[in-house]
Amino acid sequence: MRGFWIYFATILILFDSNCHAVSPDVQGLPTSIAVGELETANRLIYTITATDADNDAFVCDVSSTVPANGPFVGLKDADTNLYGIYTDNPTFVFATNPVYTVNIECTDTGGSVGTGTLSVDVIEGDALTFNTLPASTTHDASTTLNGASIYTVATTDALGHTTKTYTMTSIPSTTSFTIDAGTGVVTAARDLIHEIYTSIKLYIQVSDGTISAVEVLTVLLTNVNNAPVFTNLPTSIDVLESVASGTLLITLVPDDADPGASLTYTMTVSPIAYASLFSYNTNTQQVTLSNGQNFDYETTIYFNVTFMVSDQYYTNGPFVLDVHVKNDNEPCYFDKTFYSLNTNEGASGSISLNPNFIISDYDGISAYSLTFSTANNSERFTIDASTGVIGFAVDYDIDNGAMASTVILTAVCTDATGETGTTNVEIIIADVNDNAPTFGSASYTLTVDQYTDPGALIGTLLPTDADSGINAEYTCSATTTHLTGGTYYNIGSDCGVYLTATPLGNLDYGTMVRFSVTATDKGATPLSGTTFVDVIFREATPTTTTTTTTTTTESNFFDDPGSLAAFIICVLLGTILLGLLLYMCLRWCVTGSCCGTDPCDFCNWCRGDGRDCCRRKQRRTRKRAVTPETPERPRKPPKDEFEYWKEDDAPQSRAGTKLSRSSHLSRHRDYPDFPQAITPTDISLRPGPRIISPRYY
Ligand SMILES: *[C@@H]1O[C@H](CO)[C@@H](O)[C@H](O)[C@H]1NC(C)=O
Ligand SMILES: *[C@@H]1O[C@H](CO)[C@@H](O)[C@H](O)[C@H]1NC(C)=O
Numbered sequence: 001m002r003g004f005w006i007y008f009a010t011i012l013i014l015f016d017s018n019c020h021a022v023s024p025d026v027q028g029l030p031t032s033i034a035v036g037e038l039e040t041a042n043r044l045i046y047t048i049t050a051t052d053a054d055n056d057a058f059v060c061d062v063s064s065t066v067p068a069n070g071p072f073v074g075l076k077d078a079d080t081n082l083y084g085i086y087t088d089n090p091t092f093v094f095a096t097n098p099v100y101t102v103n104i105e106c107t108d109t110g111g112s113v114g115t116g117t118l119s120v121d122v123i124e125g126d127a128l129t130f131n132t133l134p135a136s137t138t139h140d141a142s143t144t145l146n147g148a149s150i151y152t153v154a155t156t157d158a159l160g161h162t163t164k165t166y167t168m169t170s171i172p173s174t175t176s177f178t179i180d181a182g183t184g185v186v187t188a189a190r191d192l193i194h195e196i197y198t199s200i201k202l203y204i205q206v207s208d209g210t211i212s213a214v215e216v217l218t219v220l221l222t223n224v225n226n227a228p229v230f231t232n233l234p235t236s237i238d239v240l241e242s243v244a245s246g247t248l249l250i251t252l253v254p255d256d257a258d259p260g261a262s263l264t265y266t267m268t269v270s271p272i273a274y275a276s277l278f279s280y281n282t283n284t285q286q287v288t289l290s291n292g293q294n295f296d297y298e299t300t301i302y303f304n305v306t307f308m309v310s311d312q313y314y315t316n317g318p319f320v321l322d323v324h325v326k327n328d329n330e331p332c333y334f335d336k337t338f339y340s341l342n343t344n345e346g347a348s349g350s351i352s353l354n355p356n357f358i359i360s361d362y363d364g365i366s367a368y369s370l371t372f373s374t375a376n377n378s379e380r381f382t383i384d385a386s387t388g389v390i391g392f393a394v395d396y397d398i399d400n401g402a403m404a405s406t407v408i409l410t411a412v413c414t415d416a417t418g419e420t421g422t423t424n425v426e427i428i429i430a431d432v433n434d435n436a437p438t439f440g441s442a443s444y445t446l447t448v449d450q451y452t453d454p455g456a457l458i459g460t461l462l463p464t465d466a467d468s469g470i471n472a473e474y475t476c477s478a479t480t481t482h483l484t485g486g487t488y489y490n491i492g493s494d495c496g497v498y499l500t501a502t503p504l505g506n507l508d509y510g511t512m513v514r515f516s517v518t519a520t521d522k523g524a525t526p527l528s529g530t531t532f533v534d535v536i537f538r539e540a541t542p543t544t545t546t547t548t549t550t551t552t553t554e555s556n557f558f559d560d561p562g563s564l565a566a567f568i569i570c571v572l573l574g575t576i577l578l579g580l581l582l583y584m585c586l587r588w589c590v591t592g593s594c595c596g597t598d599p600c601d602f603c604n605w606c607r608g609d610g611r612d613c614c615r616r617k618q619r620r621t622r623k624r625a626v627t628p629e630t631p632e633r634p635r636k637p638p639k640d641e642f643e644y645w646k647e648d649d650a651p652q653s654r655a656g657t658k659l660s661r662s663s664h665l666s667r668h669r670d671y672p673d674f675p676q677a678i679t680p681t682d683i684s685l686r687p688g689p690r691i692i693s694p695r696y697y
Contacts, residue, residue, distance in 0.1 A: 021054070021112075022052065022053040022054050022112065023052075023106075023108060023112030023113055023114040024050050024051065024052040024056075024058040024060075024106035024107070024108050024112070024113075024114035025050060025051050025052070025053070025114050026048060026049070026050045026060075026104050026106055026114050026115065026116035027049045027050065027051065028049050029104075029116045029117070029118045030118060031118065031119060032099075032118060032119040032120070032121050033045055033046050033085075033118060033119075033120055033121070034120070034121045034122075034123050034126075034210050034211045035087060035090070035092065035120055035121070035122060035123065035211060036092075036122075036123050036125075036126035036127035036128060036158060036211045037092045037093070037094045037122050037123060037124050037125055037126060037127070038092075038125060038126060038127035038158050039087055039090055039092065039127050039128075039211075039213075040089075040090065040091075040127075041087070041129075042073075042086055042087055042088060042089065043086065043087045043213050043214070044077075044084045044085070044086050044213075044214045045084075045085050045086065045087060045120070045212075046084060046085040046118070047080075047082050047083075047084045047085075048060055048074070048082065048083040048084060048085065048104060048106075048116075049082075050083065050104075050106045050114065052106075052108050052114075054108070054110075056108035056109045056110055056112075057108065057109050058106045058107055058108040058109070058114075059076075059083075059106065059107055060074045060076075060083040060104060060105065060106040060107075061074045061104075061105050061106075061107075062074035062085050062102060062103070062104055062105075063102070063103055063105075064100045064101060064102050064103070064120075065101050065103055066100070066101040067097055067100065070097075070100040070102070070120075071087055071088045071089060071090035071091065071092070072085055072086070072087060072088060072100065072102055072120070073085075073086050073087075073088040074086070074104070079171040079201055080171055080203075083106070085102060085104070085120075092122045094122045094123075094124040094125075097122065098121065098122050098124075099119055099120065099121055099122065100119070100120040100122070101117060101118075101119055102117065102118055102119070102120050103115060103116075103117050104116040104117070104118075123210050123211055125158060125159060126157075126158055126159050126208070126210060126211055127157075127158035127211075128155055128156070128157055128158070128164075128206055128207075128208055128211055128212065128213040129155060129156045129158070129213075130153065130154070130155050130204075130206070130213065130215045131154040131155060131156060133153065133204075133215050133217055134151075134217070135217075135218060136199075136217070136218035136219065136220050137150060137151045137217065137218075137219055137220070138219075138220040138221070138222065139188075139192065139219065139220070139221055139222070140192075140221075140222050140223050141192040141193055141195050141221040141222060141223050141224045141225065142192075142193050142222075142223035142225075143223075144188050144191070144192040144221075145188065145191050145192075146188055146189065146190045146191050147187055147188060148187060148188045148192075149185060149186070149187050149188075150177060150186040150187055150188060150219060151185075151186045151217055151219075152183070152184060152185045152186070153166060153179070153184035153185075153186065153204050153206070153217070154184060155184065155206045155213075157208045159208070161208040161209065161210075163208070163209065164182075164184075164206050164207065164208050165181050165182070165206070165207045165208075165209075166179050166180065166181050166182070166183075166184040166204060166205070166206050167179070167181065167204075167205045167207075168186070168202050168203065168204050168205070169202075169203045170200050170201060170202050170203070171200070171201045171203065172197055172200065174195060174197060174200055175189055175190065176188060176189055176190055176192055176194070176195045176200070177189055177200070177202060177219065179202075179204060184204075184206070186202065186204075186217070192221060192224075193225050193313050194225065194313045194314055195221060195224060195225070196224060196225060196226070196227040196314055196316075197221065197224070198220065198221050198222075198224050199218060199219070199220055199221070200218070200219045200221070201216050201217075201218050201219075202216065202217045202218070202219060203216055204216070204217055225258060225311070225313045225314055226256060226257035226258045226261075226311075227256075227311075227314050227316040228254060228255065228256040228261060228263050228309040228310065228311045228314070228316050229254070229255050229256075229309065229316060229319070230252050230253060230254050230255070230307060230309060230319045231253045231254075231255045232250070232252060232253045233252065233307060233319035233320065233321060234319055234320040234321065234322070235250070235321060235322070236321075236322035236323075236324065237249060237250060237321065237322070237323055237324070238324045238326050239289075239295060239323060239324070239325060239326065240295075240325075240326050240328045241294070241295040241296055241297040241325050241326065241327060241328045241330075242294075242295075242328040242330065243289060243295065244289070245289050245290060245291050245292055245293050245294060246288055246289060246290075246291055247288060247289045248286055248287075248288050249278070249287045249288060249289060249321075249323065250286075250287045250321060251284070251285050251286050251287070252265075252285040252287065252307065253285065254285065254309050256309075256311050258311065261311040261312070262311065262312060263309055263310065263311055264282075264309070264310045265280070265282045265307060265308065265309050265310075266307065266308045267280040267287070267305060267306070267307050268305070268306045268307075268308075268318070269303055269304075269305050270303065270304040270305075270306070271300070271303070274300060274303060276290055276293060277289060277290055277293045277295070277303070278290060278303070278305055278323075279291075280307075287305070287321070295325045296325075296362075297325050297326065297327040297328065298362065298363070298364055300325060301324065301325045302322070302323065302324055302325070303322075303323040303325075304320060304321075304322065304323075305320070305321040305322075305323055306318035306319065306320050306321070307319045307321065327363070329363065329415075329417035329418075329419050330361065330362035330363050330419060331361070331362065331413075331415060331419035331420055331421045332359050332360065332361040332362075332366060332368045332413040332414070332415040332419065332420070332421045333359070333360055333361070333362070333413070333421035334357055334358070334359055334411070334413065334421060334422075334423035335357070335358035335359070335360070336423060337423055337424065338423065338424045338425075338426065339355040339357070339411075339423060339424070339425045339426065340425075340426040340428065341353045341355055341390065341425065341426065341427050341428070342427075342428045342430065343427065343428070343429055343430070344429065344430050344431075344432045345396050345397055345398050345399075345403075345429050345430065345431060345432055345434070346392060346395075346396060346432070347392070347395045347396075348392050348393060348394050348395050348396075349382075349391055349392065350391075350392060351390075351391055351392055352389055352390075352391055353389065353390040353391070353427070354387070354388065354389045354390075355388055355390065355411075355425055356388075357370070357388040357411070357413075357423070359388075359413050359421075361415050363415070363417075366415045366416055366417075367415065367416045368413045368414060368415045368416070369385040369386065369413070369414050370383050370384065370385050370386070370388050370411060370412070370413055370414075371383060371385070371411075371412050371414070372409050372410065372411060372412070372425075373409070373410035373411075373412055373422070375409070375410065376404075376407055376408060376409055377403070377404065377407065378409050378410075379393060379394075380392065380393055380394045380396060380403065380407075381393055381407075381409065381427070383411065388411070390425070390427065396429060397434075398429050398430075398431055398468060399431065399434070399435055399466040399467050399468060400466050400468075403429075404429075405428065405429050405430070405431070405468070406426065406427070406428050406429070407426070407427045407429070408424055408425070408426050408427075409424070409425045409427065410422050410423070410424060410425075411423050411424075411425050431467050431468040431469055431471050431472075432467075432471070432523075433467055433471040433521060433523025433524060433525055433526070433527060434467065434471075435465055435466035435467045435471070435472075435521075435527065436465070436521065436527035436528055436529045437463040437464065437465040437474045437519035437520070437521050437527070437528060437529045438463055438464055438465070438529045439461065439463045439517075439519070439529055439530070439531035440464070441531065442531060442532065443531060443532035443533070443534060444459075444461070444531065444532070444533045444534070445533075445534045445535075445536060446458050446459045446497055446533065446534070446535050446536070447535070447536045447537075447538050448489075448499050448503070448535060448536075448537055448538075449537070449538055449539060449540035450502070450504045450539060450540060451540055452499050452502070453499070453502075454499055454500060454501050454502050455498065455499065455500070456498065456499045457496050457497070457498055458489075458497045458498065458499055458535065459496070459497045460494070460495055460496045460497065461476060461491075461495040461496075461497070461517060461519070461531070461533065462495070463476075463495070463519040463529055463531075465521050467521065467523065470522045470523065471521055471522070471523040472521065473521060473522045474495075474519045474520060474521045474522065474528075475493040475494075475495075475519070475520055475522070476491055476492065476493055476494070476495035476517055476518065476519050476520075477491075477493065477517070477518050477520070478490075478491035478515040478516065478517045478518070478533070479515065479516050480513055480514060480515045480516070481514070482513040482514060484506070484507070485507070485511070485513025485514075485535070486513070487500070487501060488500055488501050488502070488503045488506070488507065488513070488537075489513055489515070489535045491515055491517055491533065495517075495519060497515075497533060497535065503537045507537045508537075509537060509538055509539045510536065510537070510538060511536070511537050512534050512535070512536045512537075513534070513535050513536075513537075514532055514533070514534050515532065515533045515534075515535070516530060516532055517530060517531050517532065517533050518530045
């Protein structure tokens with residue numbers, strides 16, 4: 001049965017020890033202490049040193065076991081809060097009980113027990129007695145100077161030891177008093193104006209080398225200096241990490257009860273590394289977050305800021321201000337303020353650009369999403385909300401400046417609390433060769449005439465290429481199926497149309513040579529476009545310097561069918577008259593009479609000058625040679641050809657001058673309706689040659 005109870009108690013102790021695992025620890029016990037056989041007063045003979053690691057409150061009890069019921073008791077000093085071993089109405093008899101075994105049991109609130117054991121030796125015939133120590137002694141703090149006597153302790157040793165040693169501690173602790181170890185004289189250790197306590201307990205211990213005794217002398221002080229204080233410290237404040245620098249944290253309230261006290265102050269910050277965060281204006285007593293400084297919850301959440309205040313006699317403190325930094329929602333941020341990316345133009349969704357953003361959050365790890373700010377045509381781009389990969393939201397085309405080739409966008413990260421951070425993303429978009437050179441017209445017609453100098457640039461084709469840079473540069477090449485035409489004309493790689501040799505005498509007026517022209521751009525994968533260029537050799541009337549400005553409203557004589565008919569009739573009448581005259585001259589030469597039997601004046605003119613007259617007429621009808629000054633009238637073209645070889649007296653066409661269809665028809669009203677008019681903007685012409693409308697064969 002007894003075994004059961006031990007077992008049960010052990011279970012209880014084990015159970016209990018789960019809550020209060022550590023029992024109070026009784027430390028530093030000597031093996032033995034001594035007490036005089038003749039001691040009769042209740043004396044503190046030993047002060048127990050015990051701690052509890054759990055910081056549980058505990059009580060200590062003292063009992064003697066061998067022999068049992070010895071005169072000892074455990075008591076707690078109300079001032080020191082320390083347990084001691086006290087004698088309890090002792091009557092020691094050395095002869096019968098020279099040694100007591102004393103057990104110390106300290107039990108915490110959880111029931112855990114710490115124990116210690118020591119021996120108390122009874123010293124035969126010994127005792128230490130304080131000679132009528134008063135309860136208190138009173139002094140004027142304002143006038144008691146350093147060294148002044150406070151009290152002289154006197155003791156008696158029953159064994160007559162002459163060497164006694166005095167020591168002293170004080171509650172509250174102060175440096176105002178000292179005791180002479182040999183004489184027991186207590187003196188002021190400084191001017192007592194520096195003392196702030198009005199009542200100080202001096203624990204005076206005397207020892208004869210074997211036993212010791214302790215008694216308390218209370219020193220009461222009048223006219224004590226009032227210690228300066230901060231009436232609103234200690235205290236604790238919470239502050240958001242996001243508060244602006246300069247923010248007022250607290251205004252301290254110092255106080256000194258002594259009229260006219262002059263106070264000085266100091267501040268100390270712990271951890272010391274953050275001392276610069278706090279500013280203390282001792283005039284305004286304002287404690288602020290220093291200018292240019294910020295709290296950061298993620299770095300430090302607590303600061304111990306302490307203040308000392310001094311009057312001229314006493315420095316009081318530390319007064320503690322606990323500063324607790326509170327977390328605030330803070331933004332995400334990018335590792336760089338600027339990113340630059342290169343890509344080619346392309347279709348919607350065709351590219352994948354990764355800026356490799358590194359995004360952090362001042363709050364630590366925090367989810368975020370990515371977007372572009374709406375600006376600079378950001379809607380043309382996509383950004384993956386989590387990876388930051390950028391693409392085209394539209395078919396991106398920089399040709400002809402349709403869309404910018406360099407764009408700066410603002411990328412925004414938004415964290416879970418809605419806080420945002422931004423960075424700039426530059427996207428440089430390169431042209432790709434996605435446009436072929438194109439001609440504005442399916443064909444062009446140029447003319448040369450007998451005056452055009454060999455080597456002359458007749459015109460230049462100006463195809464357009466919607467790409468940019470080298471992708472928009474091009475060269476021309478040309479072929480012709482005209483057997484001889486290629487000898488006289490050349491189309492260079494510069495897209496210029498040149499006359500290489502005069503066709504005069506080799507090509508008939510009206511001969512048209514057709515070239516197939518290909519313009520090829522210089523892109524990595526070249527693209528090309530084609531057109532036809534027709535070059536017509538035609539006859540021109542002599543040009544005068546005023547032709548281009550004075551003939552704007554004249555119509556060509558031969559353009560008018562009535563004029564043409566009148567001309568033909570005149571030629572026929574003239575021929576008949578000439579034939580009649582020739583007949584009359586011939587008759588005169590044979591018969592001597594040109595007008596029958598009666599020669600007339602006309603015949604006389606013939607007679608005197610007839611040969612010259614007849615020869616001149618004959619030479620005139622035969623004249624066919626071409627001279628540059630008076631070019632021959634063109635031969636009549638075949639009836640099924642158009643008279644495109646004729647001089648066009650309309651204003652000369654120049655690059656940049658749009659010919660309207662109505663004016664074209666009025667000048668060429670005999671001509672059929674042509675399928676294509678020249679687009680002057682994509683061909684440049686030298687001033688000399690004139691454009692006539694293209695036609696197809
Ligand atoms: C704050 O500092 C004071 C003075 O140094 C110190 O007594 C106190 O224990 C400290 N408080 C904390 C929580 O560190
Ligand atoms: C728009 O582009 C300009 C420069 O091209 C840049 O300075 C600006 O920051 C951009 N705006 C946004 C909102 O990205």
